[in-house]
Amino acid sequence: MTSHLHALTLDALDPSRLAGFWAGLLGRGLREDADGAVVVLPADATGLPLRFVATREPKSARNRLHFDLTSASADGQRETVARALELGGRHADVGQSPDEQHVVLADPDGNEFCVIEPGNGFLAGCGPVGALACDGSRAVGHFWSRALDWPLVWDENEETAVQHPAGGMKITWGGPPLMPRSGRDRIRFDLVVAAGGDLEAEAARLVALGARRGAAAEDGRTVPLTDPDGNDFTLRAAP
Numbered sequence: 001m002t003s004h005l006h007a008l009t010l011d012a013l014d015p016s017r018l019a020g021f022w023a024g025l026l027g028r029g030l031r032e033d034a035d036g037a038v039v040v041l042p043a044d045a046t047g048l049p050l051r052f053v054a055t056r057e058p059k060s061a062r063n064r065l066h067f068d069l070t071s072a073s074a075d076g077q078r079e080t081v082a083r084a085l086e087l088g089g090r091h092a093d094v095g096q097s098p099d100e101q102h103v104v105l106a107d108p109d110g111n112e113f114c115v116i117e118p119g120n121g122f123l124a125g126c127g128p129v130g131a132l133a134c135d136g137s138r139a140v141g142h143f144w145s146r147a148l149d150w151p152l153v154w155d156e157n158e159e160t161a162v163q164h165p166a167g168g169m170k171i172t173w174g175g176p177p178l179m180p181r182s183g184r185d186r187i188r189f190d191l192v193v194a195a196g197g198d199l200e201a202e203a204a205r206l207v208a209l210g211a212r213r214g215a216a217a218e219d220g221r222t223v224p225l226t227d228p229d230g231n232d233f234t235l236r237a238a239p
Helices: 015-026 074-086 138-148 199-209
Strands: 003-012 030-032 038-040 050-054 065-069 103-106 112-115 129-134 152-156 159-163 170-173 187-193 222-226 232-236
Touching: 003 015, 003 138, 003 232, 015 030, 015 038, 015 050, 015 074, 074 103, 074 112, 138 152, 138 159, 138 170, 138 199, 152 170, 199 222, 199 232
Parallel strands: 003 050, 065 112, 129 170, 187 232
Antiparallel strands: 003 187, 030 038, 038 050, 065 129, 103 112, 152 159, 159 170, 222 232
């Protein structure tokens, strides 16, 4: 592997406000990147920074990926929901049934996320952010396992999941039917080439695995790509 998943990038109408919501909800710190992105810092070495970048386009369709937050107890689940609402979140309807035990919410920009009930075995030991749940095919789960060199921890009935070798949050793909695509993805993977690695060589490796690439930035330090399902992601040169 010559690149790693460095961050998740989220488009935001007001990056400082949205980053503040997620920092407050997750109990994390904030900083500003050199490029002006507002970053919610990870909780530990297996966590991912969340980079919030400005957009003028309001959210117009359901996201193809969302966070699943875990709960240690029923009281803990209620506290997480209450804290999200106090910070500016709201309840959301994505077609869930009334008897579902998880709670579906949206952040101030309308990005959906779930607060999972206690006792969920699949997310046991994954931490407060149990999963990044993605709409996607089995093929794209296998692509990301190879691209990141993360083992598949689930591969059944068209559903797949990968996890960092040291543990932490799982990334899952739910299989068909897939949601219709509507414009640019508001939440995107941000990969960085390992120190000493070659940007173009790594872009070529990802293309060989099934990605498609766009034109590199003029400074030669960023390559936009899409995975086999057409999801946008970015490959950056090592800092």
